[in-house]
Amino acid sequence: MSSSSPLERRVAILGATGSIGTATISVIEHLTRIDAETTWRVHGISGHHNLDRLAEIAGRTAACKVVLSDPAVAADMPDSLAGRFPAAASLEVGPDKLVELAAAAEVDTLVAAIVGRAGLESTLAAIRAGKxxxxxxxxxxxxAGGLVREMSRRSGAELLPVDSEHAAIFQCLAGGGIARRIILTASGGPFRQATIEEMRQATIEQALAHPTWSMGRKISIDSATMMNKALEIIEARWLFDCPAEMIAVMIHPQSIIHSMVEMVDGSTIAQLSPPDMRLPIQHALTHPRCLPGATPTLDLTEPSRWSLEPVDTERFPAIPLGFEVASVGGTAGAVVNAANEAAVALFLEGRIRFTDIVTACRIALENHHHESNATLDRLLELDRWAREEVLRWQERSNF
Ligand SMILES: NC(=O)c1ccc[n+]([C@@H]2O[C@H](COP(=O)([O-])OP(=O)(O)OC[C@H]3O[C@@H](n4cnc5c(N)ncnc54)[C@H](OP(=O)(O)O)[C@@H]3O)[C@@H](O)[C@H]2O)c1
Incomplete structure (x- = not known):
């Protein structure tokens, strides 16, 4: 458990070199300036490939521990770059060091900002350690939503969502009302108005060009296929312990309403703000305190026009897939997540078409034998199987 005083927060940022990692550092710098009650320290950071950025952040945050999770990158690190890491910081290499840092006694708060299944073990380590x-x-x-719930119940770990939709729902529920429906909003991504044929022909650049958010490559592709929303449906199911049938998705192209909760009394509560990840990150770091933010605010006294539209599930088959996985639970999430990661990588390598990504997820889901309860080892085994299954399918299909 944490050894820091209540007036000090010691944060580890895993995935510090990425989009969320960068926004987190900016939030902590902001809190350092404005939060008179708490001393904010970055105890540790991690990066995977981006050594330049990792060295720069190590200097900027004065982190004591710096983890480079890819050993191959460390092996090729030029001496000139090694010299750019602050002498006071200990540089450690390999994925095991992520787990050590996440569970370290000196850390009370983990920002889990690694992309993909690669973030699983370290996030679980922090949950197990009650951070x-x-x-x-x-x-x-x-x-591993079921395991996360069980583990956090036992350890007392506090899970604070950073995803803007889930942070919004968290805030809507804070008033204590009883929710009847959770409505996740989705921008619709770059292909909101595209035909299936246009999506079939989509280039990598078109798929990466998100209209309202600036994000890492994998989540940008997920937003374009709407697999991101599918993953968020599953995330909401576990985070808020609600059945899939309680969740709905609406397209909201302006990305101002981040999500809504319909209460049993008939009122609907929504959270609104400009699309800027620094807000949900600050919320997660400072909850239950609400401190002045670093982000611009909306001026709702100015005329504005927003819309809410249903999702066209024929053009975006990821959405029914997400509901199905959230509903059956068990091993389905591990399989679909791995298939998606493998398929996104193939698309970014130019080896499959954009519309094949969700097809690959559907095929992996249908070819696996669903189990309602599974250990972490079994989930990881199925993760490996699903990635191989997607590669086999791609080779068979002869794209
Ligand atoms: N970006 C957003 O606005 C946003 C919003 C909501 C939720 N999220 C979620 O936040 C997470 C991070 O997204 P992002 O957009 O920040 O991604 P990103 O910009 O691609 O950054 C990913 C981070 O993970 C590291 N990383 C990559 N592969 C790794 C591996 N195998 N092992 C350990 N570390 C690895 C990267 O290191 P290097 O850069 O050094 O290679 C980088 O620090 C994702 O789960 C995403 O769904 C993001």
Missing amino acids: RVAIANKETLVV
Whole structure:
């Protein structure tokens, strides 16, 4: 458990070199300036490939521990770059060091900002150790949501969502009302108005060009296929312990309403703000305190027009897939998540078409034998199987 005083927060940021990691550092710098009650320290950071950025952040945050999770990158690190890491920081290498840092006694808060299933073990280690976990790495909940719930119940870990939709729902529920329906909003991504044929022909650049959010490559592709929303349906199912039938998705192209909760009394509560991840990150770090934010605010006294539209599930088959996985639970999340990661990688390598990504997820889901309860080892085994299954399918299909 944490050894820091109540007036000090010691944060580890895993995935510090990425989009969420960068926004987190900016939030902590902001809190350092404005939060008179708490001393904010970055105890540790991690990066995987981006050594330049990792060295720069190590200097900027004065982190004591710096983890480079890819040993191959460390082996090729030029001496000139090694010299750019602050002498006071200990540089450690390999994925095991992520787990050590996440569970370290000196850390009270983990920002889980690694992309994909690679963030699973470290996020689970922090949950097992009873930390506050600001969870951006939605894939952990998708793969092992049931285990996360059980583990956090036992350890007392506090899970604070960073995903803007889930942070919004969390805030809507804070008033204590009884929810009847959770409505996740979705921007619709770059292909909101595209035909299936246009999506079939989509280039990598078109798929990466998100209209309202600036994000890492994997989540940008997920947003374009709407697999991101599918993963978020599953994330919401576990995070808020609600059945899939309680969740709905609406397209909201302006990305101002981040999600809504319909209460049993008939009122609907929504959270609104400009699309900027610094807000949900700050919320997760400072909850239950609400401190002045670093982000611009909406001026709702100015005229504005927003819309809410249903999802066209024929063009975006990821959405029914997400509901199905959230509903059956068990091993389905691990399989679909792994298939999606494998298929996104193939698309980014130019080896499959954009519309094949969700097809690959559907095929992996249908070819696996569903189990309602599975250990972490079994989930990881199925993760490996699903990735291989997608590669076999791609080779068979002869794209
Ligand atoms: N970006 C957003 O606005 C946003 C919003 C909501 C939720 N999220 C979620 O937040 C997570 C991070 O997204 P992102 O957009 O910040 O991604 P990103 O910009 O691609 O950053 C990913 C981070 O993970 C590290 N990483 C990559 N592969 C790794 C591996 N195998 N092992 C350990 N570390 C690895 C990267 O290191 P290097 O860069 O050094 O290679 C980088 O620090 C995702 O789960 C995403 O779904 C993101």
